[in-house]
Amino acid sequence: MSNVSDLFNYWVVVFLMMAGFYVVIAQGNLIKKLIGLSLFQASVFIFYISLGFVEGGIAPILEEGVSNYANPLPHVLILTAIVVSVATTAVGLALAVRIHEAYGSIEEDDIQTLDLEADDPDEAPSDKPEDSPR
Amino acid sequence: MRDLFAVAMMFGIYSLLTAALFMDLDAADVAFTEAAVGAGVTTILLLSSLRLTGRWERRPKHSPLLPLLVVGVTGAALVYGTLDMPHLGDPQAPVHQHVAPHYIENAPQEMGIPNIVTAVLASYRGFDTLGETLVIFTAGLSVFLLLGSRAGGRPRPGKTAIGEQPVLRLVVKVLIPFILLFALYVQLHGEYGAGGGFQAGVIFATGMVLYDLVFGEGDARLVVPARWLPRLAAFGILVYGSVGLYALLHGRPFLDYTVLAEDPMVGRHLGILLVELGIGICVFAVVLSIFYALSGRRRQP
Amino acid sequence: MNLGDHLPLLAIILPLLAAPVCVLIGRAGAAWLIALTSSVLSLAAAAALLQGVVQERTVSYQLGGWAPPWGIELRVDLLGAYVLLIVCAMAAMVMAYARRSVIREVEAALIPAFYAALLLVFAGLAGITVTGDAFNLFVFLEISSLASYALISMGRDRRAVSAAFQYLVMGSIGATFILIGIGFLYLMTGTLNMQDLAQRLPAVSDTRTVRAGFAFLTVGIGLKLALFPLHLWLPNAYAYAPSVVSALLAATATKVAVYALLRFIIDVFGADFSLGDMPLNLLLILLGSLGILVASLVAVYQDNVKRMLAYSSVAQVGYMVLGIGLASAAGVSAAILHLFNHALMKGALFLALGAVAYQMGRVRLKDFAGLGRSMPWTMAAIVVSGLSLIGVPGTAGFISKWYLVLAILEQDLWPLAMLVLVGSILALLYMGRLVEAAYFQHPEKNTVVPREAPLSLLLPLWVLATANLYFGLFTDLNVGIAQQASSQLLEGRP
Numbered sequence: 001m002s003n004v005s006d007l008f009n010y011w012v013v014v015f016l017m018m019a020g021f022y023v024v025i026a027q028g029n030l031i032k033k034l035i036g037l038s039l040f041q042a043s044v045f046i047f048y049i050s051l052g053f054v055e056g057g058i059a060p061i062l063e064e065g066v067s068n069y070a071n072p073l074p075h076v077l078i079l080t081a082i083v084v085s086v087a088t089t090a091v092g093l094a095l096a097v098r099i100h101e102a103y104g105s106i107e108e109d110d111i112q113t114l115d116l117e118a119d120d121p122d123e124a125p126s127d128k129p130e131d132s133p134r
Numbered sequence: 135m136r137d138l139f140a141v142a143m144m145f146g147i148y149s150l151l152t153a154a155l156f157m158d159l160d161a162a163d164v165a166f167t168e169a170a171v172g173a174g175v176t177t178i179l180l181l182s183s184l185r186l187t188g189r190w191e192r193r194p195k196h197s198p199l200l201p202l203l204v205v206g207v208t209g210a211a212l213v214y215g216t217l218d219m220p221h222l223g224d225p226q227a228p229v230h231q232h233v234a235p236h237y238i239e240n241a242p243q244e245m246g247i248p249n250i251v252t253a254v255l256a257s258y259r260g261f262d263t264l265g266e267t268l269v270i271f272t273a274g275l276s277v278f279l280l281l282g283s284r285a286g287g288r289p290r291p292g293k294t295a296i297g298e299q300p301v302l303r304l305v306v307k308v309l310i311p312f313i314l315l316f317a318l319y320v321q322l323h324g325e326y327g328a329g330g331g332f333q334a335g336v337i338f339a340t341g342m343v344l345y346d347l348v349f350g351e352g353d354a355r356l357v358v359p360a361r362w363l364p365r366l367a368a369f370g371i372l373v374y375g376s377v378g379l380y381a382l383l384h385g386r387p388f389l390d391y392t393v394l395a396e397d398p399m400v401g402r403h404l405g406i407l408l409v410e411l412g413i414g415i416c417v418f419a420v421v422l423s424i425f426y427a428l429s430g431r432r433r434q435p
Numbered sequence: 436m437n438l439g440d441h442l443p444l445l446a447i448i449l450p451l452l453a454a455p456v457c458v459l460i461g462r463a464g465a466a467w468l469i470a471l472t473s474s475v476l477s478l479a480a481a482a483a484l485l486q487g488v489v490q491e492r493t494v495s496y497q498l499g500g501w502a503p504p505w506g507i508e509l510r511v512d513l514l515g516a517y518v519l520l521i522v523c524a525m526a527a528m529v530m531a532y533a534r535r536s537v538i539r540e541v542e543a544a545l546i547p548a549f550y551a552a553l554l555l556v557f558a559g560l561a562g563i564t565v566t567g568d569a570f571n572l573f574v575f576l577e578i579s580s581l582a583s584y585a586l587i588s589m590g591r592d593r594r595a596v597s598a599a600f601q602y603l604v605m606g607s608i609g610a611t612f613i614l615i616g617i618g619f620l621y622l623m624t625g626t627l628n629m630q631d632l633a634q635r636l637p638a639v640s641d642t643r644t645v646r647a648g649f650a651f652l653t654v655g656i657g658l659k660l661a662l663f664p665l666h667l668w669l670p671n672a673y674a675y676a677p678s679v680v681s682a683l684l685a686a687t688a689t690k691v692a693v694y695a696l697l698r699f700i701i702d703v704f705g706a707d708f709s710l711g712d713m714p715l716n717l718l719l720i721l722l723g724s725l726g727i728l729v730a731s732l733v734a735v736y737q738d739n740v741k742r743m744l745a746y747s748s749v750a751q752v753g754y755m756v757l758g759i760g761l762a763s764a765a766g767v768s769a770a771i772l773h774l775f776n777h778a779l780m781k782g783a784l785f786l787a788l789g790a791v792a793y794q795m796g797r798v799r800l801k802d803f804a805g806l807g808r809s810m811p812w813t814m815a816a817i818v819v820s821g822l823s824l825i826g827v828p829g830t831a832g833f834i835s836k837w838y839l840v841l842a843i844l845e846q847d848l849w850p851l852a853m854l855v856l857v858g859s860i861l862a863l864l865y866m867g868r869l870v871e872a873a874y875f876q877h878p879e880k881n882t883v884v885p886r887e888a889p890l891s892l893l894l895p896l897w898v899l900a901t902a903n904l905y906f907g908l909f910t911d912l913n914v915g916i917a918q919q920a921s922s923q924l925l926e927g928r929p
Contacts, residue, residue: 007217007219007221007498009222010213010216010219010222011213011216014209014212014213014216015372016211017209017212018205018208018209018212021204021208021608022201022202022205022347023609024604024608025201025204025205026198026201026205028192028194029191029378030187030190030600031138031183031184031187032138032141032191033604034178034180034604035141035142035145036147036779037604037607037608037611038176039145039148040608041607041611041614041673042148042149042152042172042616044611044614044615045152045164045168046152046155046156047576047615047618048618049155049156049159049161049164050159050222050616051229051379051424051621051622052159052160052161052225052229052231052234053159053160053222054223054225055223055224056224056225057160058160059160059161059162059328060160060238060249060250060251061161061162061248061249061250061251061326061327061328062241062242062248062249062250067386068225069160069238069250070159070160071229071230071234071255072159072234072237072238072250072253072310072321072803073233073234073249073424073621073627074161074256074621075161075163075164075235076251076254076255076259076262077262077570078161078164078626079167079251079255079266079322079332080157080262080263080265080266080570080574081279081614082164082167082168082172083171083173083266083270083332083579084266084269084574084610085270086171086172086175086176086273087269087270087272087273087577087581088178088273088577088607089176089179089180090273090276090277090424091181091183091273091276091277091280091581091584091603092600092603092607093179093180093428094183094276094277094280094281094424094427095584095588095596095599095600095603096183096429096600097183097185097186097187097280097281097428097431098280098281098588098596098598099596099600100186100187100188102524102593102597103593103597104160105324106187106188107191107192107374108927109822111597113390118215158524176437200652211647211650211651212615212647214643214646215646215651216641216644216645216646217643217644218642218643218644219644219843220622227622228622228623228624228625228639229621229622229625230624230625230630231470231506231561232624232625232635233625233626234625234900236505237473237505257499257501257504258499258501258505258506258507258571259507260499260507260554261498261571262500262507262568262570262574265562265571265574265575265578268451268555268576268578268852269574269577269581270523271454272454272555272578272581272582272585275454275458275548275551275552275555275582275585276552276581276582276584276585278545278548279545279548279549279552279585279586279588280481280585280588282544282545282548292599304642318691321460324540364458364461364548365459365461367455367458367461368455368456368458368459369455371452371455372452372455372456375448375451375452375455378448379448379452381500382441385437385498386446386500386921387441387444387496387497387500388441388444388496388498388499389498389499389500390499390500391499392500395672432787
């Protein structure tokens with residue numbers, strides 16, 4: 001069992017992650033959800049990078065006479081993960097733009113209401129292909 | 135906060151702070167990327183989308199109890215998980231024992247380049263990086279599928295998103311050559327310092343985005359037309375892929391760069407340069423095409 | 436190395452690099468041809484690979500020539516080769532079917548990009564089945580997920596876009612959970628290679644970090660798996676996506692998630708830890724049973740036939756998870772077997788719906804009235820694969836139910852066996868409504884009577900429908916390999 005103060009760093013990161021996670025699941029605005037998602041992911045990145053940290057080390061670019069380097073592997077993983085995160089955000093934003101065009105709103109409640117109306121037996125409005133402009 | 139513009143800016147600041155934190159934790163490459171991507175690209179894309187979807191958010195009606203419960207349970211699980219973790223910065227932690235020291239010890243002899251992050255990225259875990267480039271390509275493709283066709287709209291040369299800004303024009307005019315030059319430096323210097331194809335592609339694209347913002351839609355599109363971009367991105371991937379497949383012709387596994395030259399070390403060095411070039415091309419094309427797609431779209435009534 | 440040594444790579448790299456080629460060429464016809472050719476070639480590679488793995492042993496391929504754990508390794512054991520074969524076979528069928536259906540459902544200018552995205556979904560899923568590296572699995576997962584978000588949004592109904600967004604949010608949360616899980620494991624072991632993880636985890640398996648990592652991985656995969664109650668994204672996503680996308684995803688995506696679950700909980704963590712020390716077996720049995728009951732019940736009340744089958748998919752995932760939860764060789768092999776057979780039935784059913792959508796433009800229950808006469812071949816295929824879904828003897832579906840019930844009775848869990856029976860009765864109900872509409876109802880007066888679907892749609896459809904019968908009678912391939920794969924997985928690696 002570790003001393004509590006040593007783990008404090010991790011707990012700050014956990015708090016940040018949960019702040020982002022809360023925004024994703026609790027907010028009704030789609031763009032805000034995406035921002036929350038990015039926040040959540042960015043905080044996971046901080047967690048990973050802190051794994052790679054070595055007390056007294058330097059960035060893993062070799063120099064004469066230095067033998068203590070930060071762990072490069074988490075850095076590589078997170079470079080990939082950052083790219084994945086921004087890719088997801090970009091696709092999410094494009095979807096949000098399309099949703100705004102199709103529904104006239106990016107609030108989750110409005111979209112659900114409109115979908116429930118469309119679920120009525122006749123499904124009249126949604127059968128026309130022109131309904132969703134690309 | 136109800137104003138999404140402010141939320142987007144706050145997010146940009148958060149990313150920049152994160153980048154600073156990464157620098158503090160000795161992760162130069164990651165800090166560079168987070169600054170360029172998180173603070174730069176993501177914020178630009180957020181703002182471009184807000185222009186299309188509206189700046190203000192409605193007050194939510196839901197009770198926050200269930201989400202709070204989910205978040206509470208998840209957070210508790212995370213804290214529970216941290217209880218047995220090695221301490222921050224402890225060199226004896228298992229994470230620093232097994233695979234990582236191998237890279238630090240052997241990369242210089244095997245690759246002949248000092249930046250170990252680049253060595254791991256482009257060679258030891260080169261397949262992940264091919265996957266990462268494909269993720270970017272997929273994102274570009276997805277945005278094209280979503281926003282690509284009809285509503286693209288014709289560019290309006292000379293008309294800018296932010297109005298006439300003479301001072302800004304001058305500043306940007308002076309800055310852009312340096313930005314593009316810097317991008318080239320980052321591209322070619324990735325083995326020695328922080329940077330590489332990914333960051334270079336983003337910076338290059340940012341230069342074009344700035345140009346587009348200040349000098350008007352259309353001007354940038356004359357330099358790099360939107361319809362080239364998907365093909366350019368595909369070309370970037372194929373550069374990466376063909377370097378990998380070349381090894382197969384010589385009876386070596388995919389992405390084995392040693393076949394590129396007589397001396398294995400020179401071959402690996404050359405391989406890294408080539409795949410970084412492929413990444414740079416693909417990332418540049420995709421970032422710019424996503425920006426074009428979002429900024430070129432007209433807000434519908 | 437000769438060509439045979441490159442098989443694990445070829446199976447995934449062909450579709451992966453064919454995607455940019457589609458974009459580069461930019462013509463609809465050529466893109467389809469490239470997509471079809473690369474899928475068929477990778478099917479051939481997968482078949483050859485499975486043959487090799489059955490005869491000899493697990494295949495390892497060191498990318499970049501770096502030995503694991505320093506480099507990334509592709510590692511194909513029986514389970515991997517088996518699921519890879521399913522994925523490739525389904526992709527090849529869907530591509531063969533796609534040409535005319537896509538022309539009708541997708542805007543012409545977007546078709547090359549559409550095929551590129553379809554190939555990326557396929558290649559990403561195939562990549563998951565062959566990779567031996569935990570982080571690489573995450574990367575492939577993201578390639579296939581991102582491409583599928585865009586593809587789902589291509590449906591003509593505007594609900595396709597909101598369904599895609601919902602899937603994006605839930606899928607990304609799942610992926611981030613998986614990332615956290617992998618991070619915790621890496622933190623305790625210093626490695627990302629699955630083999631290496633499996634060897635190093637027992638030493639630290641009683642730490643809270645590993646347990647939390649396990650929980651995050653399981654929940655993350657559960658989201659991708661549409662494990663009840665994390666399935667909310669699935670019904671609308673499948674219901675409103677273009678026909679070929681629904682067919683490809685329904686036949687492969689959840690299967691690959693089941694594969695990932697098996698790979699992590701049994702291979703990496705070890706069955707003793709996952710299903711013994713941790714209470715995951717009970718949880719899986721509970722959620723699996725609930726999923727079967729609730730999702731089947733909801734399916735009975737759907738008017739949109741695609742959504743009905745999507746709920747049915749959630750229920751079928753329940754059967755697989757139930758089998759894994761039994762924590763026995765028989766249970767796991769029943770799950771693997773059902774994975775194979777379910778791909779056949781859902782592939783065939785969604786392709787048949789695509790044929791109906793091709794002629795009718797939509798697939799509500801009342802649109803099926805009279806189709807038994809006007810589209811006899813399509814409806815006959817629906818009946819055959821529907822019987823398989825219910826589990827009538829002589830079909831592949833019966834075989835999976837049979838082995839699942841045997842595995843359940845091995846442990847004297849009578850109530851669960853009853854539950855499987857109830858699930859079948861519910862399936863009979865919802866498939867019955869469809870068949871009743873098609874054969875015994877008359878279409879409304881003023882509707883146009885559709886013609887039979889064109890041959891290019893019927894042919895792949897009937898290949899799959901016939902496979903449902905074939906694998907119900909000749910079970911060497913599906914049952915035999917499922918049992919071998921299960922024992923290989925549980926007894927450690929050879």
